[in-house]
Amino acid sequence: MAEQEKTAITPTREENYPGWYQQVIKAADMAENSEVRGCMVIKPWGYAIWENIQKNLDIMFKETGHVNAYFPLFIPKSFFEKEAEHVEGFAKECAVVTHSRLEDDGKGGLRPAGKLTDELIIRPTSETIIGASFSKWVNSYRDLPLLINQWANVVRWEMRPRLFLRTTEFLWQEGHTVHATKEDAIEETYKMLNVYTRFAEEYLAIPVIQGEKTESEKFPGAVSTYTFEAMMQDKKALQGGTSHFLGLNFAKASNIKFQNREGKEEYAWTTSWGVSTRLIGALIMTHGDDNGLILPPRIAPLHVVIIPIYRNKDEQNKVGNFIESITEKIRHLKYNDEKIKFKIDGRDMRGGEKLWEWIKKGVPIRLEIGPRDVDSNSVFMGRRDKRPREKVGVSVDDLLKNLPSILDEIQNNIYQKALNFQIENTIKIDGKNSFYQFFTPKNKNNPEIHGGFANSHWCGSSKCEEKIKDDLKVTIRCIPLDAYEEIGKCICCGKESKKRVIFAKAY
Numbered sequence: 001m002a003e004q005e006k007t008a009i010t011p012t013r014e015e016n017y018p019g020w021y022q023q024v025i026k027a028a029d030m031a032e033n034s035e036v037r038g039c040m041v042i043k044p045w046g047y048a049i050w051e052n053i054q055k056n057l058d059i060m061f062k063e064t065g066h067v068n069a070y071f072p073l074f075i076p077k078s079f080f081e082k083e084a085e086h087v088e089g090f091a092k093e094c095a096v097v098t099h100s101r102l103e104d105d106g107k108g109g110l111r112p113a114g115k116l117t118d119e120l121i122i123r124p125t126s127e128t129i130i131g132a133s134f135s136k137w138v139n140s141y142r143d144l145p146l147l148i149n150q151w152a153n154v155v156r157w158e159m160r161p162r163l164f165l166r167t168t169e170f171l172w173q174e175g176h177t178v179h180a181t182k183e184d185a186i187e188e189t190y191k192m193l194n195v196y197t198r199f200a201e202e203y204l205a206i207p208v209i210q211g212e213k214t215e216s217e218k219f220p221g222a223v224s225t226y227t228f229e230a231m232m233q234d235k236k237a238l239q240g241g242t243s244h245f246l247g248l249n250f251a252k253a254s255n256i257k258f259q260n261r262e263g264k265e266e267y268a269w270t271t272s273w274g275v276s277t278r279l280i281g282a283l284i285m286t287h288g289d290d291n292g293l294i295l296p297p298r299i300a301p302l303h304v305v306i307i308p309i310y311r312n313k314d315e316q317n318k319v320g321n322f323i324e325s326i327t328e329k330i331r332h333l334k335y336n337d338e339k340i341k342f343k344i345d346g347r348d349m350r351g352g353e354k355l356w357e358w359i360k361k362g363v364p365i366r367l368e369i370g371p372r373d374v375d376s377n378s379v380f381m382g383r384r385d386k387r388p389r390e391k392v393g394v395s396v397d398d399l400l401k402n403l404p405s406i407l408d409e410i411q412n413n414i415y416q417k418a419l420n421f422q423i424e425n426t427i428k429i430d431g432k433n434s435f436y437q438f439f440t441p442k443n444k445n446n447p448e449i450h451g452g453f454a455n456s457h458w459c460g461s462s463k464c465e466e467k468i469k470d471d472l473k474v475t476i477r478c479i480p481l482d483a484y485e486e487i488g489k490c491i492c493c494g495k496e497s498k499k500r501v502i503f504a505k506a507y
């Protein structure tokens with residue numbers, strides 16, 4: 001790369017990563033802040049990505065035996081209070097409904113009236129309200145396992161909102177399952193973690209690390225929480241989603257009991273697991289570049305955008321007919337078991353302007369077609385995994401023959417790029433000084449991109465965890481599932497440790 005190319009997004013990632021993130025969302029027209037503080041409006045391009053996430057995950061949930069249902073948005077406060085850790089974990093971010101109507105306040109305004117005796121919480125998560133149904137649905141071992149998923153919105157009051165990453169209201173799915181034995185419930189917890197991991201890697205092209213959360217980072221009320229963590233391009237971690245083994249905690253809180261084969265009544269074992277619109281934030285920050293969004297073909301709302309180039313009516317007709325003959329054939333092509341999604345951008349504006357719009361939106365393949373291409377029976381192709389000006393002429397025959405494999409290649413390329421980045425920035429660190437250095441920016445006033453994943457020893461004490469969090473804002477992201485036994489010294493206190501864990505700054 002000899003010359004410095006002008007970028008479509010300012011600031012660049014290097015200059016100001018959070019600023020870059022916001023500008024990418026704006027340039028791709030994915031979402032915006034709403035009039036309601038902390039809440040976002042998801043615009044059609046962002047929502048189409050969510051729909052694809054939803055559609056593909058839903059298939060995977062159903063393949064593993066789950067079915068969808070829907071439960072109330074409101075949770076009676078009394079339900080919420082049944083699980084002590086749970087209520088403590090969510091108490092600080094709950095929206096509470098206290099009244100049922102409005103009345104004239106006599107001063108031209110309105111005031112709430114009809115005070116509720118049992119106040120309602122707008123669900124931050126649905127363990128307790130779903131548990132109330134489950135206690136009725138589960139009677140015998142024959143009713144188990146009960147495998148339910150819900151697609152819904154939830155509310156967690158957010159003081160520092162950021163589009164897709166932290167918003168007061170967000171969209172998600174929450175799986176809730178009930179099992180006869182502890183082993184079955186644990187197996188389910190791992191199974192869904194694996195479903196998520198497969199989805200992240202194969203669809204979102206985001207490489208992740210699977211692991212268990214420490215005691216202080218686990219879901220309030222869970223026995224154990226499993227997570228998949230991804231590295232963003234500013235080298236911070238993003239928790240992609242979680243899967244919880246809830247033990248008997250919620251069964252006891254909601255009275256979920258069943259008669260076992262011997263006719264004896266016992267509490268059931270439950271799990272829950274979820275991913276949210278946050279995955280879109282992960283997608284942006286894993287793949288995007290200084291020209292905007294880059295979408296993995298398997299999740300892109302559009303695979304191919306076709307831009308006709310012409311100067312007069314005659315050329316417009318000539319190019320138009322040619323494009324029609326090509327799309328007639330693209331219509332019959334399949335990629336990843338689906339029709340190839342294409343769009344002809346015939347808007348009355350400059351070709352260059354259109355091109356850049358689609359680059360910023362992250363569409364995998366752009367085809368420019370002008371009168372000369374018609375004569376040579378070819379197209380001009382640009383790929384979002386390559387530089388914007390790196391375009392090649394391709395014969396129509398080759399294009400039609402190779403389109404699905406080009407999409408595969410793009411999918412693999414961006415996954416590989418993200419994986420290399422994660423590997424390059426995951427470092428074994430054994431000395432306390434080098435650990436502190438790793439997580440301290442050189443420029444304190446305007447911190448440069450620094451850090452990464454530190455794979456370091458930890459003694460298991462929450463004191464050490466707390467100290468590192470206070471000193472560096474670094475947390476233990478997870479205890480990787482593939483961490484092997486190895487004697488070492490805790491990065492904080494120097495006491496003996498048997499395993500390395502992943503430390504990072506995080507979203």
Ligand SMILES: [Zn+2]
Pocket residue numbers: 458459460461464490491492493494495
């Ligand atoms: Zn320690």
